[in-house]
Amino acid sequence: MDQDSNNKKIDFGDFLEFFLLDSQEQIDKLGAGLLQLEKDGENIALINELFRSAHSLKGASGTMGFTPIVELTHNAEDLLDKLRIGRIQVTNEIIDVLLAVTDKVKIMLDQVKQNLPITEDGGDLALVMKTLAEKGSLTEQELSVYKKTKSDKNITKSLIDFSLLPTELDNLKEAILAGNAIYQIEVTLTPNTLMKAVRAIMVIQRLEPLGSVVKVLPSVEELETNDADKFSLLFITKESPEEIQADIGEVSEILDTAVSHYSISDSASVVNQKNQEGDKKGESHPSESQESTGITHNVDSPPNAQQAKTNTLSSELAGESGNNQVHTIRVDTLRMDNLINLVGEMVITRTRLVKISEDLHAQYQSNGLVSSLNETNVYLGRLMSDLQESVMKLRMVPIGTVFSRYPRLVRDFCRKSGKKIELVIKGEETELDKTVIEMIGDPLTHIIRNSVDHGIEIPGDRLAAGKPENGTITLDAYHEGNHIAIIVSDDGAGLNLKKIYNKALQQGLIGEKEELTDKDIANLIFLPGFSTADKVTDISGRGVGMDVVKKSLNSLGGLIDIKTKEGEGTSFIIRLPLTLAIIQALLVEVGVEIYAIPLSSVIETLIVKNSDIKTVGGLQMVQLRGNTLPIISLKEKFGLPEDREKQDESFVVVVGLGDKAIGLVVDELQGQQEIVIKTLGEYLNGLPGIAGATILGDGKVTLILDIGSLIQDVLISDRLK
Amino acid sequence: MAEEQLVTFSLGTEEFGVDIMRVQEIIRIPPITRVPKAQAYVEGVINLRGNVIPVVNLRKRFGMGLQEETDLSRIVVLQFNGKVFGVRVDGVTEVLRLDNDSIEPPPPVALGMDSHFIRGVGKIGERLLILLNLDQLMGGVVQNEQTA
Structure with missing residues (x-):
């Protein structure tokens, strides 16, 4: 599992920051909320909120592939769910365990932050939570497990300033990696003990066989002259805190020993308290309240424990602000x-x-x-x-936030189907408008699922076809003028054009005499109603839902195109506008109406003699530099009255997306202007050929043409009618 | 006694009423932009202080003959289920209170128009007031039948 999380981490390095930021926020929310819950007792709204936090934490970690965090948060979620539906009651025990979970997750997140593998094990906690979720309380026997985890929880209790040198800090990190635990041990001597330094040395000697003492505070020399009756040790060991405590207890004239975890991330917060170093350690230490709270007490006296947690919570928050500067802010x-x-x-x-x-x-x-x-x-x-x-x-968000969910999808599918597929992701840093990002996810998922499911062959077939056993799906994004292109390509079998053609014929979507290029045939899968799902063939499912994909992309002002070669694979090319809110537009007059055409779609404007317009197969065409250009009259398309005198010549605006172009016949060109796209509202949404509206300088509403849908209308539907 | 406060307006010789709480404002007719391929009763869209809202021509909606715009013509801007739209009327007459007692259910054969649109008929002395069912004006069952 750790292996797993390692792999993911490298893949998603760029998004780690977002993930960490978000998770930190959720953890903080959970921590604060749990403390509140302990006070309130039953508070359904709060429990719901906590549940949501745990859930989104789980989701985010899952996406990033940090399985240990998922495991913990999943169980926490379960437990909260039980609380939510009233199956069990809120008890201090539950709060303690859940808090322990947040601490544990924090440690895991710290490890993630430092680019270390997650070595923390949440298994015990998960077990305790499961028991709690079932019974609502723990038995004596289970309590022992719980105590063990409880001591884990104490990891954040540390507040002692050991003024660690960077080298010492590195040593500690290495020790953690080697599977050691780091404890801070606070020893309180019986008042008026003579030869305190000797006691300290005796304690150190006792500890030496169990691990290594990193630092003693105050130092042994200082102890000799100091009148403080406490000292603290930083200790690396593999032993349990109970054992340490028992061992130290054998030294005479020791009043109390407190052993707790020391977490490296806390050292920063400790640095902040340096000004207190000069004070007498014994009296002014910030963690004094905890010093009398030994581990065994913690379990029995939740109020104390809670206090300790509150302390550590605030000190850790302080530590974070000192530790990593926040470069981003989150805004509603x-x-x-x-x-x-x-x-x-x-x-x-x-x-x-x-x-x-x-x-x-x-x-x-x-x-x-x-x-x-x-x-x-x-x-x-x-x-x-x-x-x-x-x-x-x-509003721009890197598209990687969307891409990052697919490695999981592909991997899980491979596990299930036995196919071997490698997903190559490129161009994650390409930025897109947030609205587009939000809406591109589902269509992309659909396309990728198709490629995985039907594009890539099973390993045996691939080998037989002389291809490498591992199939490759490439996900790429890059800027292309005012558009962004997203490409999903696989090196699979390619579309079976013949089958698609036959199927479309069978379903009456095309006529028998229709002559279609391969490209036209491939595009048939975007026709609504086209389906191969009624029986199992090697292309079944290929077309299912593709019309929905096309529609949702069109609604974003985008286009989708297919390139396919039998035996070599299929590429889906999606072109989307960069932003949806403000665009440059060409204003055209059609009759008395004015329409706005997004300038990013305009290729050129022409004046065409009406006599040059030929009708081919029900579609009007003109010759443009040797190519035929389909043209449509907006007046006809929109059913506007013919209210101008017939001219010999017409203005034609050539618009295109990708390699497709059509000409729009208009009466007059008005010029170029910046426009703000406004929605037509729910009542008028989804009208063919209209993308939205804008308000011009004179206050009048002008409609914006949806070039994507106009082009696809002309090139696909009209032709196949 | 329970009563309703209504904004009343006229279309030809008929008088209609809508709940005052649904009326956002009443405006003179601004330039209206036609929307191709929309339902026939949608006259177009207007700019309402930066927002684009659709306008329904009530005469078309109710199958009445069309009439030239006059000085009295207005657009009543309505809010329904959080959505805003305007209805074009021949004139706004008044704001009045109506006891619930004087509201009767719509007659089975409604005054030559689709009874879907009618919530009830209010009586004020000799005057008959047709109370409109807003959810049917835009969309609703009737639209679905037409577009199906």
Whole structure:
């Protein structure tokens, strides 16, 4: 399992930071919430919240492949669930165990942070939690297990400043890796003990056979002259705390011994308390409240334990802020969207300003005020586009956050099916708008599942075909102009075009006389209703749900394309716009209406003689530099009245996505403008050919054309009608 | 006594009422942008202070003859289930209170229009007030039948 988590970790190094940040937050929430719960007793809302925290922690760790954390949090989740449905009651025991879990997970996260394998074992805790979840309490026998874990929990109890040198710290880390535990031992001598240094040396001698003493505080020399009656040791050992305690107990004139785990991550917090070092250790030590609380007491006196935990919690938080600087902040998306909306409104308002200034200029050309208004407008425009860009960047998320879920998917499938597939991920750092990221996950999952399920052959078939036994699926993302391309390619069998063709014929999706290129045939799988699912063939499932994939990509303004070669594999190429909120657009007039065409889709504009437009198979075409370009009249497409005099020539806007292009016949070109995309709302969503609306400088609503859906409409449906 | 507060408006000779709590505002007719391929009764979309909202032509919705826009024509902006849309009416008449007692269920054969739209009929002396069922105006069962 550790092996496993190691592999994952390397794969997801880039997202580790996000994961750690998020997990830390959940753990902190859990910790604070549990303490609150202990106070409140029954508090369903709080338990629900805790449950959610545990759940998302589990989910995140699962995605990253940190199985030990998943195991712990899963059991914690179960336990919380039982509390939630009232099967068991909140007891101090349960709170203690759950807190121990948060501590344990923290240690594991620390190990993850330091790029170490997770060596912490949560097995005992998991067991205790299972028992608790079943019975709601622990028997004497189980308590012994629990005590053991309890001492584990004490790991965070450490607050003693050993002023460790970096080399000593490294030694400690190595010791942990070697499977040792580090304890801080606080020894309280009987008051007025003579020769305190001798007592300390005796303790050290007792300990020496069990492990190694790293540091003594105050030092033996100081003890001799000091009047403090306590000293602390930092001790590396494989022995249990109980044994250490028993051993030290044999030294005479010792009043009390407290053994607790020492965690390295705490050392930073300890550094912060350096100013107290000069004070008398015995009286002013911050952890004094714990010093009388031995391990055995901890179990019996939860209030004390709780206090100790609260102490460590706050000190650890302090430690974190000192330890790693936070480079990111998390902001509610609502606030961010609000900001983006405001910027959008500003863009619109500026457009109005520009219009007013132009009108003024037309009226009072020589006026100096008008010119300076113009200048200011230009400057404001520059500022606005900078501001806009910065704001839009806030919404950009690396696509790796989506990609990261697929290695698991592929691996699990391989386990089940016996196929051998390697998933290669590239371009994780490519950034995309958050909305797109959120919506791209499901279609991608679908495509990858298809590739895994039907694209890659079983090892035997692959070997027979002379291919390497291991299939490869490549997931790649990169920028391509104003778009981002996501490519899922496999080196599997490729689509069986013949079967797809026959199937489509059988289902009446295409006519018999239709001449289709291979590409057209491959694209048939995106037709709604196309399905090969009714019987098991080697392509069954290939087309299932692909129309849904296409639709959801279209709704994002994207396009999907297939390249396939029999025997060599299939590639799905997805092209998506970078952002969804503010775009450059070309405004065109069609009749009395004005439409906005996203400039990123516009290839060129042409003037075409009407006599050059030929009709081929029900589709209008023009010759463009030797290629035929399908054209559609927006007026016909949208059923607008013909209200202009027929001209000899028409304006054609050539739009394209990927390698597909069509021409849109319009009456007039109005020019280029920045527009803010607004939704048409639920009532009018999903209209064919319309992506949304925007508000122009004059306050009028203008519709934005959905080029993706127009193109796919023309190239697929119309042709196959 | 339980009563309802209604905003009433007219379409031709008929008078209609909607619950005042559903009425967000009443505006003059701004430029309306036609939306191709939308349902016929959707006249288009308008800009309501930066938000794009759809407008239903109630005359079309109720199968009445169309009429030129006049000075009195208004758009009543309604909120229903968190969604905002406007209905175009010939004129807004008044705001009034109506006892629940004076509201009767819709007659089986409703005044020449689809009875889906009618929640009840209110009586104020001699006047008859048609109370509208908002969830049917946009979408609802009727739309599904049409689009199916």
